[in-house]
Amino acid sequence: MKSTVLALLLLVAVQCLALGSRTAAAAKVRRTRQGDYLNRLRGSPSSRASWESLAAVEEEQTTTKATGRPAPAAVAAEAGRKEADRVEALPGQPSGVDFAQYAGYVTVDAAAGRALFYYLAEAVGGNGDGSSSKGKPLLLWLNGGSGCSSLGYGAMEELGPFRVMSDGKTLYRNPYSWKAGSTVLFLESPAGVGYSYSNTTADYGRSGDNRTAEDAYLFLANWLERFPEYKGREFYITGESYAGHYVPQLAHAILRHASPAINLKGIMIVFFFFEPWCNSQNIPSILNSVTS
Template sequence: MKSTALVSSLLLAQCLALSSGTASAANKAPRRTRQGDYLNRLLRRSPLSEPSVAGAAMEETVVSTTKTDRRAASAVSREQGGGPRGEAACRGSEFAQYAGYVMVDAAAGRALFYYLPEAIGNGNSSSKPLLLWLNGGPGCSSLGYGAMEELGPFRVMSDGKTLYRNPYSWNHVANVLFLESPTGVGYSYSNTTADYSRFGDNKTAEDAYLFLANWMDRFPEYKRREFYIAGESYAGHYVPQLAHQILRRSSPSINLKGIMVSLHTVVHQPQRHHGKILLHTYLQNVSFFSDHLWRNWTDYDSTVLPIIRDLMENNIRVWVYSGDIDGNVPVTSTRYSLKQLQLPVAEKWKNFYTQKWRPWFSSTKGTGEVGGYVVQYKGDLSFVTVRGAGHEVPSYQPERALVLVQHFLAGKTLPDCKNCGQDY
């Protein structure tokens, strides 16, 4: 069984990130600049100091240290089989953070690990939506990749030991729930050995749904809150399949409004990702790609397009995004997939814009900055490209990714440049 000390260590590391990261960097000799250091330079021109479209959501950020301790309130659910005593909380920064396990099969001893950084700002966690993030693979960790390398509140410096704040973290606009899924990914585990050879799309969706239902019993304030699911790569399967489970089960607690994915729709087998990430000090040499899981993946849909269509028919907002230099899930492949849906361009779109495709802008200052291209189809499906982004869009283009998710959650069209040079 996983040690509960792990959860406390992870949260403690992140609580100390602001104070220790700056001090340790100042006391070290100069070293060769690497990717983490380049990313850190985003702080110099972040929306926190230079407001932009994305920055509007950040201008009222304040420190919140008065949040009621929910661990006592959730003790009953843990005693009733909610999961091992692995929940930890951290409130020493601008937002509360929680991490722990939720049991999805008590008989098998199968539990999934989550990390929740709530929305930044006093009172924002109660007013912002809940966004579930899933990485793909199959076998990629949503903690190691999504939270620590892409859209979470912290990034890892190139020394592998020091954390620093990500100025474009998505908890500026939502409460973000990172889930290690399925069993065997990251810190999620089972006490039944056979579970590690039963991997597939259906089981992943079923366990993710059970996780959500049980997690909301532990966090009842999120019941009936606006809920969205987002992910990348093979999560182009996970996300719509989980959304489909939610629709089928008609849970009154889960108020699903929309999904946002890089559409990994037409495949013959799961795609392998060779990268591994080790965060040596804080995350104790845990690999964030499960090669064993990928090799034993036997159940997968050849396409999720019928599910996408069903979601649209049930008024679920669908945004499909793609980095325009992504070689794994390229724009061309996604366009061919969406073409199979045979969707007409939305009437309001045709009446307003003369082109099927039109640029969207991540900044409307001066002459504007193109963030990518977008088209909206009938049935509330939008396809968005992100300029200069590869497979992990929030890692390549964090500011543009934040503008993207901000407008997705608000249900607003991405900015054009008709107001360039003016306040948007």
């Protein structure tokens, strides 16, 4: 315990020295927020074209030119596809599992061949029709990074129903799984993360926050057609790290589209990342909460 406290105090000292260095430098040079530097970079001749190109692509994909309003969601026929996604058992899964599991792909752009992968763990007692978990909310989990897999991290190392044994082959029950109080939907987003993919290679270079949010919205709109029992269910968006961008922007997309099928009740972000300057302001309070 003493060594832990000493280590934390040393970390605080390093942070204080770094802060002191920045303060001394500010006496000679006017302090400029990081956002100003980013704006200068975006406005420079070397980067202006790429930023404007990405912004134009995202704007065209997310709005209609005539009205400036969100483009209507492309909802495909999903009836009958739910059972094809049912997971009878994961490799190495323990016996006596008392909840339904599903996994599969939902296409968000048929022309580009872009599809997002999901894994669903119903609340305890879920039998596949949503009836036994009807009173429990639906929770969407997004890992950040950006680029971290929601299946590999969120589902298998954090809040999912199972954890992986040291042999790398056997699963055991996670006593801290969130599915006890909710049905958890893990989404691999954007395309290129985990099992999510695009048949258009250029998509990976054009991916940005706006399109990521719209793709996630299209995923939800189509996924709910595949799982209609969750339409109107209390819905929460959660995530960590760079999901500090993903979560609120997806919530904003849902509100803009005003879909009656998505009953958004709230959002939650764990260990969020907004931008470096903002996050650094929270270090002292976090260290204080750990040592007190």
